[in-house]
Amino acid sequence: MIRAEHLTKRYGWHTAIEDVSFQVEKGEVLGFLGPNGAGKTTTMRILAGFFPASEGRAVVAGFDVFEQPLEVKRRVGYLPENPPLYEAMTVDAYLRFVASIKGVNRAAVGSRLLEVKARCGLEEEGQRLIKHLSKGYKQRVGLAQALIHKPEILILDEPTIGLDPRQIIEVRELIKGLAGDHTVILSTHILPEVSMTCQRVIIINKGKIVAVDTPENLTGQSASGAMLELEVGGAVENLDALLREFPQVRSVSLGEPQNAHRTVLVETEGEEDVRHLIAQKVIESGLELYQLKKKSVSLEEVFVQLTTEEEKEEEEEKEEKGEKEEGEE
Numbered sequence: 001m002i003r004a005e006h007l008t009k010r011y012g013w014h015t016a017i018e019d020v021s022f023q024v025e026k027g028e029v030l031g032f033l034g035p036n037g038a039g040k041t042t043t044m045r046i047l048a049g050f051f052p053a054s055e056g057r058a059v060v061a062g063f064d065v066f067e068q069p070l071e072v073k074r075r076v077g078y079l080p081e082n083p084p085l086y087e088a089m090t091v092d093a094y095l096r097f098v099a100s101i102k103g104v105n106r107a108a109v110g111s112r113l114l115e116v117k118a119r120c121g122l123e124e125e126g127q128r129l130i131k132h133l134s135k136g137y138k139q140r141v142g143l144a145q146a147l148i149h150k151p152e153i154l155i156l157d158e159p160t161i162g163l164d165p166r167q168i169i170e171v172r173e174l175i176k177g178l179a180g181d182h183t184v185i186l187s188t189h190i191l192p193e194v195s196m197t198c199q200r201v202i203i204i205n206k207g208k209i210v211a212v213d214t215p216e217n218l219t220g221q222s223a224s225g226a227m228l229e230l231e232v233g234g235a236v237e238n239l240d241a242l243l244r245e246f247p248q249v250r251s252v253s254l255g256e257p258q259n260a261h262r263t264v265l266v267e268t269e270g271e272e273d274v275r276h277l278i279a280q281k282v283i284e285s286g287l288e289l290y291q292l293k294k295k296s297v298s299l300e301e302v303f304v305q306l307t308t309e310e311e312k313e314e315e316e317e318k319e320e321k322g323e324k325e326e327g328e329e
Ligand SMILES: Nc1ncnc2c1ncn2[C@@H]1O[C@H](COP(=O)(O)OP(=O)(O)O)[C@@H](O)[C@H]1O
Pocket: 011, 014, 015, 016, 017, 034, 035, 036, 037, 038, 039, 040, 041, 042, 043
């Protein structure tokens, strides 16, 4: 449905995104996660046909965004970072206006209006002036204008920014409700948002993609393995060797003793849940088992890890270069 191929965008000398490639399948909700300045808005603007990339290509709903931007715009609903709402218009007048620009059949406008207002919780606001609406309601109008022409694809740039906690929940529910018959790509710098709404996540940092995966895989709750955390008492020194007898156990690491108990981390591989086997082994060995649980890494931890790894690499590169330069002198 959406295919980005080696997208690079430069603003003058500044490279905002570099060699960004990914795909979004039909009906999927993809989250674009990254800190401020990572390049989320830039990528979304390119996909929405708002401006061209410096390099690379994007195909949306089967059309090249540079060659056929109008065909793309017809099929895409775009919620920009700051939706261009006409403050002096009423909600109804504005949505009718957008509908006419987007080529919604005149006879269908009335029913589309009712439908998007119902979907975005704007039933009561039709006659109100946009400038009198709260931030949250303005954001709903932004969503409603993105939906008015029944687009197959939605590109939502930070859809929950500036909303209060209740509105955030409502907008997330709305987005989840759109999945399936719409293909959605949304950006956010809020980590829990992607676990709650997205099937797949792209983590972007300083203009480059650093990870693409499901929220489950990123946080280690995956089918390919798990991390177990045990709290054990007694002589745990041999536990390493004992647990490694299981082919499903990849590694065992013992923590420092605390109140005669020790934390033991066991990394397993494969889909099988081996917690009962591990528990049995620990007890059979005469040790005391106080706790055994699956440890999940938070998305925050993954994110910090991924974005600092990159920084370290960069620093190392710089150091290497510096050394060379010194050597040359
Ligand atoms: N119009 C512009 N002119 C120059 N630099 C820009 C412009 N828009 C964005 N940038 C820069 O490009 C980078 C990516 O910005 P942006 O795509 O807005 O990131 P995000 O949406 O992830 O916060 C940032 O370093 C930003 O300062």
